[in-house]
Amino acid sequence: TGWREDRNGAGFNSPCIGWCTGKIKTTVVYPATEKHLQKYLRQELSLIQETGEDYKKITLPFIESQSFSIQWVYNILEKKAEADRIIYENPDPAHGFVLIPDLKWNQKQVDDLYLIAICHCRGIKSLRDLTAEHLPLLKNISREGKEAIVKRFGIGGAQLRVYLHYQPSYYHLHVHFTALGYDAPGCTVERAHLLSDVIDHLERDSQYYQKCTLTFALRADEPLLKKFQEAGRV
Template identity: 50%
Template structure:
């Protein structure tokens, strides 16, 4: 959505989805976004570091762009190393490469290395204008594990989500072909078991980091709503999705991680397909549910997800975390211990 990092919960969620998470009342502000200008990062003035994720080599900072009053979030992440033959022939080092010895011991040596500019690139995500919810999401917070029964879901989680969830307009735009139509990899137009398959925005396009998103045509909030009536949809997503990836990217089903998040970063049913060798955010046991396991659970117990206890992480000071505290679901002691 956790990952062992400065802020595991934040890194477990797709940054691309957060970037799209604009509430209805804030939609008008997008017209003043820096994305509509000739963007210059030299005009970005940092005001504070929101988070550092050492595992993902990621830095998130808040600041402002020159001429803009509203805050922005800039997320910088080290690029994945290439694996193609052209890279091998061209090489990684040259005369301009700087290397400094840190220490050596027997056959092992530790060095600092500074390759040429071509290999020092970053993947950068910019959110502007950034709302307070965006700033809160990307700021470092302590994490707590919630064991949610279906009764807790109905009495605490669902009422909160219905009154505070982000707009799903961007999802509807994709489903209605108003946006990202040129990115669609595959589409099944069936109203009940159909879906749209497209690259996740955080995927850089390399096979090594394959990350594909599937959006169900039917409006289903999350894993919690699934039952045996949804098995045709889930099987279609799994089977057709793997066939498409096999034909287009030459990866078999056994090389794919196919999963749903709970809690998801937005409440329209979606499934992630990622290359098994690529450790994407949000694949840990307190976040990800393999689609094969989901299907099997429902085949055994048709209303499994209306009976099961689902565990997930919430962040300290998050409004939902406070709701769990107020209802007695979660007790936080000295901001460090939860019972």
Template identity: 35%
Template sequence: MDFNLERFVFERVLNEDLTTQAVTLLGSLKPNNDSDSDGLGVPAIVRIERTALPTFSSGLISTTSLIGSTDIYSWMFGWLSPSQDRPDVKINVICPATDVHIRKYSKQQTHIMRETPTLYERIVRPYIDAFPASRTQWIDEVISGRSEGEKILFRSPDSDPFGFLILPDMKWDLTSTASLYLVALMLLPDIKCLRDLTCLHLPLLRSIRREATNAVKTRWGLEATELRLFVHYQPSYYHFHVHIVNANHTGLVGMTVGHAHMLDDIISLLELDEPNGPSIFQRMTLSYDLGEQHGLFAPMKAAQVDYAEA
């Protein structure tokens, strides 16, 4: 849909993050082709974050204002010179935004959950199976080539049963290598999450690691040791994907212990697994943080009582 942010009507702040210098707003947007000035807009989430500071060069700072000084120390406000090639902020828009999106992006307390294989089968798996297809429609658009085809850095042959593609994540500004953020998406929806992985998927995981490091090395000159490849559990959407991030890009949402599982560690665990029987991820108890607005929170929180003294 075609939207102009000048038509955004602010309702409330969902979240502010001082670490990433980002603010998430809830409001409404009207399509540019909607001439009815009195008509209601479509619910929208707008996330605004500061882009990474550019490499310093002469003329970068246009104006300063002294705040104070003492002895050899001074501190001041500064304004960067306007530049068409260096935007000040990056803006992500979700429109129309559903109640699920609003809960996800709202500030919320998190709790640590212990998910046994039994709890996975009883609570989590039914939740995944009921996950609406509309939440992953954007993935179908990318895989089919109807969206973002020009951004794809690597794509397996469609005949590969464990094929995948690699492209920039929407979190990245496509400019600063220091904040590089890519994602590898499975072409087929067979694997939903970490729990589905078995040793049969080792060729897939090794291939993602290899092609991701090759693409980044060729395009941006970063070594394999400068990359952090990880998988989320619980993920934001249940279509298997791997995050590929500059290792020095720290403090991101989703990098907490338990939530992010290093791809190298996943491969190592599966290499220790037996070829027959349930995989290690089907047998493990997994601990992770879950926000109070997450759809799994209420049933998982209630189920924790049974394991509090275990």
């Protein structure tokens, strides 16, 4: 069991229980709210091409206007919650992180291995905030995360998919580690950005993610989509 939150607050303080029997994997969310129901209903998607200016004028003001609580993230970093689930930690406040299993993975097999590296540094909301000054952090996550996984689970770096989401499900920088053969939720091309590519882009241009166009999909009911529609960008 554990706690989960998405960026719309649908899962905030909602216990999630997952188990796997044979070839059927089930996740139960209780209590289920209207936001949960909307999240899991099939909906039309719109592909957004967000320029650097779009981020500054549309996305960032939207993020700042919302009350997206990430206290549960801070509780993990401060060992107030899930301390027994931490696989590895680099405690450095600027360049360190904790590595924990994602709640979608039951840790009973490595075929669907899924871990999350959560950085200790606060204030990095997403890919858009990254500059060359964050390269030591990103390289630590890549190198030390892979070392911890091969030591604990016997899965080498060449068998891992290591990536960031944009848009992320919560606005505190975190990196996903999944088994390469696992078709993990959110590993599609319009959302996942390989950590190795992110590092390469920042080594070439410190301001790359402040200037580039990022593409992502939004569901029909997401408030951010309405903001892009109002701005005539969809």
